Amino acid sequence: MKLKLSIRRQDRFETFEVPYKEGMTLLDALKYIKEYIDPSLAFRQFCGAGICGTCAVNVNGFPKLICKEQALSYALEESPTVLEPLNNAEIVKDLVIDxxxxxxxxxxxxxxxxxxxxxxxxxxxxxxxxxxxxxxxxxxxxxxxxxxxxxxxxxxxxxxxxxxxxxxxxxxxxxxxxxxxxxxxxxxxxxxxxxxxxxxxxxxxxxxxxxxxxxx
Ligand code: SF4
Ligand code: SF4
Ligand code: FES
CATH class of the missing domain: 1.10.1060.10 (Alpha-helical ferredoxin)
Structure with missing residues (x-):
């Protein structure tokens, strides 16, 4: 099963496919993309446990801590899951805001x-x-x-x-x-x-x- 992610990167969206693994979170999927597909992808993360507050992004238009967001339900969808930087802040790069x-x-x-x-x-x-x-x-x-x-x-x-x-x-x-x-x-x-x-x-x-x- 593949998880399809459409990620906003400045003025365009780019779609990636990540092989789903049991227990995978959306943050794990971004880490996979960075390691195996595109090292230039920018996002923030630190604790991986819902404590530091750095990994929040919009997932299909709703803000989520992606280190706590299981990827399974998104992987079951036909259409790509849309990841965008949070609103009401300047974008530094890709999913990173100031x-x-x-x-x-x-x-x-x-x-x-x-x-x-x-x-x-x-x-x-x-x-x-x-x-x-x-x-x-x-x-x-x-x-x-x-x-x-x-x-x-x-x-x-x-x-x-x-x-x-x-x-x-x-x-x-x-x-x-x-x-x-x-x-x-x-x-x-x-x-x-x-x-x-x-x-x-x-x-x-x-x-x-x-x-x-x-x-x-
Ligand atoms: S959503 Fe707002 S109030 Fe809730 S933890 Fe994040 S910054 Fe704090
Ligand atoms: S206006 Fe802003 S601060 Fe007030 S309830 Fe709505 S979201 Fe919360
Ligand atoms: S990485 Fe710390 S809250 Fe998600």
Whole structure:
């Protein structure tokens, strides 16, 4: 059985056929192409285990971590599986995008905790929410799928998921000011369409977190 992949390479699509092996992931298929067919194919990967967030690409138009995406169902299809770089970012080459804008935005936001002086404790529910938001692996899937990110003023779902704690943790001296500012400006672009929730491979649910921030 052959897995057919149609890969966007700058302004064209190129189709490759990869012999399917049991347990193969889409990332394994790209590695096969790079090793045996075209060493110039560019894609990112590191952990191979859904942890580092570097391998996300669009698979038939939907963002996926391809190291966790089994190839079998795609190999059974007649038509090629289409792989494209994520949206809402500049393409560096083939499937590689430049997400440095987001890193700069997070750095510029001074995204660190300024602790209050007393030993304030937080309740279990809030602690759990902060923990769940911190599962974000910065894969950019939500950001690429958000229809509002094209508006340069909107920081996007990744920003609010990754920095969720800074808006809600009472142990941070700045949290209430940040929340007020965000509610006045940053978050208002969100359409609450839930696309980011659907795209997130780690169940972080950015749209739900954003709604909670707006309602708090
Ligand atoms: S819910 Fe908001 S942040 Fe999420 S994709 Fe829709 S507009 Fe973007
Ligand atoms: S919130 Fe989810 S989809 Fe968005 S960057 Fe984090 S892990 Fe990826
Ligand atoms: S290679 Fe690390 S998440 Fe896929």
């Amino acid at each position: 997400t440095s804008n987001m890193s700069h935005r997070i750095k510029a936001y001074k995204a660190w905790i300024t602790p209050v002086e007393n030993n304030l404790k937080i309740n279990q529910e809030l602690s759990k929410k902060i923990e769940e938001a911190s599962d974000c692996i910065l894969c950019y899937a939500c950001q690429s799928f958000c229809p509002e990110v094209t508006d340069k003023d909107y920081a996007g779902p990744l920003f609010f998921a990754k920095l969720y704690r800074l808006f809600v943790d009472p142990r941070d001296r700045e949290h209430d000011i940040r929340l007020l500012e965000a509610k006045d400006t940053l978050i208002l672009h969100c359409l609450s369409c839930n696309k980011c929730n659907n795209a997130c491979p780690k169940e972080v649910k950015p749209a739900t977190l954003i709604r909670e921030l707006l309602d708090s």
